[in-house]
Amino acid sequence: MAQITLIEAVTQALAYEMAHDESVVVLGEDVGVNGGVFRATQGLQEKFGELRVLDTPLDETTIAGVTVGLAAQGMKPVAEAQFEGFIYPMMEQIACHAARMRNRTRGRITVPAVWRAPWGGGIRAPEHHSEANEHLFTNIPGLRVVMPSSPARAYGLLLAAIRDPDPVMFFEPKRIYRQYKEEVPDDGEALPLDVCFVLRDGTDVTLVSWGAQVKEALEAADALAEEGISAEVIDVATLTPLDFDTIAESVQKTGRCVIVHEAPKTAGFGAEIAARLAEECMYDLLAPVERVSGYDTHIPLFRLEMKYMPSAERVVDAAKRALAAS
Amino acid sequence: MADIKTFYLPDLGEGLPDATIVEWHVKEGDTIKLDAPLCSMETAKAVVDVPSPYTGKVTKLHGAAGDIIETGAALAEFEPDPNAKQRAEAESTGHHHGPKKGAGSAAAEPKKVVASDEGGEIDNGTSDREDEGTVVGAMVSGSHVHVEQASSVGGVKAVPAVRALAKKLKVDLTRVKPTGADGVVTMADVKNAAANGSAALGAAPARSVPASAGRHLAPQLPEPEPSRTATSLAGKPVRTAPPSVQASGQPEQLKGVRRNMARVMADAHAQVVPTTLVDDADLHAWIGKQDITARLIRSIVVACKTVPALNAWFDGKNLTRTLHPHVDIGIAVDTEEGLFVPALRNADVLDGAGIRAAIKRLRTSVEDRTIPASELSGYTISLSNFGMFAGRYATPVVVPPCVAIIGAGKLSHDVVAVMGGIEVHRRMPISITFDHRAATGGEAARFLKALLDDLSAPN
Numbered sequence: 001m002a003q004i005t006l007i008e009a010v011t012q013a014l015a016y017e018m019a020h021d022e023s024v025v026v027l028g029e030d031v032g033v034n035g036g037v038f039r040a041t042q043g044l045q046e047k048f049g050e051l052r053v054l055d056t057p058l059d060e061t062t063i064a065g066v067t068v069g070l071a072a073q074g075m076k077p078v079a080e081a082q083f084e085g086f087i088y089p090m091m092e093q094i095a096c097h098a099a100r101m102r103n104r105t106r107g108r109i110t111v112p113a114v115w116r117a118p119w120g121g122g123i124r125a126p127e128h129h130s131e132a133n134e135h136l137f138t139n140i141p142g143l144r145v146v147m148p149s150s151p152a153r154a155y156g157l158l159l160a161a162i163r164d165p166d167p168v169m170f171f172e173p174k175r176i177y178r179q180y181k182e183e184v185p186d187d188g189e190a191l192p193l194d195v196c197f198v199l200r201d202g203t204d205v206t207l208v209s210w211g212a213q214v215k216e217a218l219e220a221a222d223a224l225a226e227e228g229i230s231a232e233v234i235d236v237a238t239l240t241p242l243d244f245d246t247i248a249e250s251v252q253k254t255g256r257c258v259i260v261h262e263a264p265k266t267a268g269f270g271a272e273i274a275a276r277l278a279e280e281c282m283y284d285l286l287a288p289v290e291r292v293s294g295y296d297t298h299i300p301l302f303r304l305e306m307k308y309m310p311s312a313e314r315v316v317d318a319a320k321r322a323l324a325a326s
Numbered sequence: 327m328a329d330i331k332t333f334y335l336p337d338l339g340e341g342l343p344d345a346t347i348v349e350w351h352v353k354e355g356d357t358i359k360l361d362a363p364l365c366s367m368e369t370a371k372a373v374v375d376v377p378s379p380y381t382g383k384v385t386k387l388h389g390a391a392g393d394i395i396e397t398g399a400a401l402a403e404f405e406p407d408p409n410a411k412q413r414a415e416a417e418s419t420g421h422h423h424g425p426k427k428g429a430g431s432a433a434a435e436p437k438k439v440v441a442s443d444e445g446g447e448i449d450n451g452t453s454d455r456e457d458e459g460t461v462v463g464a465m466v467s468g469s470h471v472h473v474e475q476a477s478s479v480g481g482v483k484a485v486p487a488v489r490a491l492a493k494k495l496k497v498d499l500t501r502v503k504p505t506g507a508d509g510v511v512t513m514a515d516v517k518n519a520a521a522n523g524s525a526a527l528g529a530a531p532a533r534s535v536p537a538s539a540g541r542h543l544a545p546q547l548p549e550p551e552p553s554r555t556a557t558s559l560a561g562k563p564v565r566t567a568p569p570s571v572q573a574s575g576q577p578e579q580l581k582g583v584r585r586n587m588a589r590v591m592a593d594a595h596a597q598v599v600p601t602t603l604v605d606d607a608d609l610h611a612w613i614g615k616q617d618i619t620a621r622l623i624r625s626i627v628v629a630c631k632t633v634p635a636l637n638a639w640f641d642g643k644n645l646t647r648t649l650h651p652h653v654d655i656g657i658a659v660d661t662e663e664g665l666f667v668p669a670l671r672n673a674d675v676l677d678g679a680g681i682r683a684a685i686k687r688l689r690t691s692v693e694d695r696t697i698p699a700s701e702l703s704g705y706t707i708s709l710s711n712f713g714m715f716a717g718r719y720a721t722p723v724v725v726p727p728c729v730a731i732i733g734a735g736k737l738s739h740d741v742v743a744v745m746g747g748i749e750v751h752r753r754m755p756i757s758i759t760f761d762h763r764a765a766t767g768g769e770a771a772r773f774l775k776a777l778l779d780d781l782s783a784p785n
Contacts, residue, residue: 123466125462150472180469182473191491193494197487197489252579302463
C-alpha cells in the first residue's frame with residue numbers, strides 16, 4: 001500500500017477514475033505536458049493520451065464553459081483552476097450554468113463536473129495565488145463545495161466528487177499538499193460526501209474546521225488536552241450541503257464551539273455555522289460561538305502571511321475564552 | 327578571505343525567463359540588511375522589489391539599470407556579516423527558479439544553472455534535481471506518515487471515515503458486528519450492514535432534533551434482541567448492573583410545540599386561580615350508539631348558553647371580562663411533539679354531522695401539520711377528552727384568557743343507587759376547572775348541571 005501525500009492522492013484518484021470510467025477527462029492550464037503546476041496531473045497525459053488530458057489555453061472562462069458543455073453532454077470533466085485566485089472568471093459559467101442546469105431543465109440535464117483548485121495560502125506565493133474563497137461558492141445553490149484535509153480524504157472525496165451527478169467545487173489545501181503522508185490504498189473506494197468527519201472525540205469544546213486548518217484544530221486539541229481540556233474536532237469536509245446535525249450533536253454535548261477557517265471573517269463560511277448554531281442550538285450553548293479566521297484583508301505576502309493564517313495558538317485562546325464564559 | 331556569496335536572480339513570477347533591472351537601491355561597497363530592497367526589476371508582469379538575501383556588504387552588482395538578467399543568472403555578490411542574523415541556509419524565500427531547490431539562498435549551486443553565451447535558454451536540469459512540486463512559492467514537504475486512529479465512542483471502535491460512512495448510510499454503528507482487528511468496525515462491515523438492513527438507524531423511536539445523523543456521538547442503546555443471550559452484539563459478555571444503578575439520561579432541550587406548552591402552562595399557573603368541580607354524567611338514557619364527542623360538544627354549547635359567564639375571556643390586568651355570543655371550543659389534541667389546541671369554530675351553530683366533520687378536519691390538519699396558527703387560538707372555552715386513554719377526573723388547566731375548561735374522563739359502567747334498588751349505568755366523569763377570578767362557584771356549578779342534564783338526554 002502506498003504512503004502518499006495529499007497531492008499524490010489527487011493524482012491517484014484521477015488516475016483510478018480515468019482508468020475505470022472512459023467518460024472522465026481532465027482539462028486545464030499546463031495539466032498535460034507539464035503535469036500541472038503542483039504536479040497533480042503528472043503522468044496522466046502519457047497514460048491516457050491528449051484527448052483525455054487536455055492542455056487548454058490560458059483562459060479560465062473557456063475552461064469553465066467547455067467543462068459545462070462536456071458534462072451536460074455526458075462526459076465527466078475534471079477541470080483545474082490553476083489557483084483558487086484564478087477562479088473568478090470561471091464563476092460566471094459555474095454559477096449561471098453549471099449550478100442551474102438541473103433546475104433549468106427540470107432534471108433533464110445534469111452537470112457531473114468537478115472543478116479542482118489549489119486553495120489557500122501558506123506557501124509564500126505571489127498575489128492571486130493564496131485565495132481562500134470557498135464562501136463565494138457555498139452561497140450558490142446547486143453546487144457542492146468539498147475540501148479534503150488529508151491524503152486519504154483527498155482520494156476518497158475526489159472519487160466521490162467525480163462520480164457525483166452534480167457539479168462539485170473541489171478545493172485542495174495546497175499548504176498541506178506535501179506536508180505529510182498517509183497510507184492510501186488505490187482501491188477506488190470513495191468516501192461519503194455531505195457528512196462531517198469527527199476526527200477527535202471530546203466533551204468540553206467543539207473545534208469545527210475544514211481543509212488546511214484541520215491541522216491547526218488538531219494541534220490545538222493536543223495542546224488543550226495537555227491542560228486537561230477535552231476538545232472534539234470536526235472536519236466539515238463537505239461545506240455544502242452541510243451536515244449540520246453532526247456539529248449540532250457535538251455542540252449539544254460540549255456547549256462550546258470554535259470555528260476555524262482561513263478565509264476572511266466577515267461572511268466567511270464560519271458565519272453560516274455560527275448562525276445555524278444560534279438558530280438551532282441556542283439553549284445548548286454555554287458560551288458565545290468563537291470564530292478563528294483570516295482577517296478582512298487580502299492575504300499578505302510571505303513576510304506577514306503566517307500572521308494572517310489561523311494558528312493553533314489562536315484556536316487554543318478562543319477555546320479557553322469559550323471555557324471561561326461559563 | 328571573506329566568504330563571498332553569489333545571489334542568483336530568482337523567478338519573480340511564474341516561470342518567467344528573465345527580468346530587467348529598473349534601478350539598484352545599493353551600490354557596490356554598501357552594507358545592506360536581510361530583506362531590505364536590493365533593486366527593482368521589471369518582469370513581463372510587474373515591477374517588483376527584490377529583497378536582499380543577506381545582511382552584509384554588497385561586493386559586486388551584475389548588471390546596470392536597463393540590463394536584462396536571465397532567471398537563475400548571477401545578480402549580485404555579498405560578503406555576509408558573520409555576526410548578523412542570516413536566513414537559515416535551507417530556508418526558502420519563496421522565490422526560486424524552476425524546480426531548483428533553495429535558489430536565492432546561499433545553498434544555491436551556481437554550476438547547476440547555466441546561462442548560455444547567447445543569452446538563450448537556461449538548462450533547467452530537471453533530470454537531476456528534485457521537483458519541489460510547485461512553480462510558485464515554497465512548498466513544505468514532509469515524509470512523516472500520519473495514521474488516523476480508531477476511536478472508541480459508545481463502546482464502538484471505528485476510524486472517522488467509517489463513522490462518516492455509517493452516518494451517510496444511516497447505519498447504527500452500535501449494532502454492527504465488527505470484523506476488524508481488536509473489534510474495530512470496518513468500512514466493509516458498515517456496507518454489509520447497510521446492504522442487509524441489519525443495523526438500520528431509526529428503529530429506535532424518532533427523536534425531534536437532530537435527526538439520526540451523528541447519533542454515533544451519543545449512540546442509542548441497541549434494540550433488545552427477541553431472544554436474549556449471554557453475549558452482547560459486540561460478542562462480549564453481557565454486563566449486568568445491580569438494580570439500584572440507574573442509567574442517567576442526557577437532558578434534552580424542549581423544542582417547538584412542547585416548549586410552547588411549557589411556557590403557556592407556567593404562565594397559566596402564575597395567573598389563574600383554578601377551582602375544579604367534578605361529577606358524573608349518567609348516559610343510561612342514551613338510545614342507540616351515539617357520537618360521544620359530538621354529544622359533549624353540544625352539552626358544552628348548552629351549558630355556555632345557560633351560564634355565559636364561563637364562555638368568556640378574562641383580562642386580569644384590567645379586570646375586565648368579555649362574554650361571547652358564539653361558542654368556539656378549543657379541543658386538546660395530544661401528539662408526539664406536544665399539545666395542540668385547535669379551535670372548533672361556531673360550535674353553537676353546527677349540527678352533529680357538522681361537528682364530526684369539523685373535528686375530523688382539525689385532527690387531520692394537526693396530524694399532518696398543515697394547521698395554520700390562526701386555528702390554534704381564539705377559542706372561548708376548551709375541552710380535554712383524556713378519557714379516551716384513561717383517567718376519570720382531572721384538574722385541567724385553564725389557559726388565559728379563557729375562563730373554563732371541561733375534562734371528559736373514561737366512560738365506565740358504575741353501580742348506581744336508584745329508587746328501589748341498584749342498577750349498573752354507563753357514566754361519563756366530567757371535570758370542570760374555572761378561573762375563580764372570573765366566575766363564581768355557583769356559576770360553575772350551574773354550568774356543570776346544565777352540561778350534565780344535556781348529556782344525560784336520550785338523544
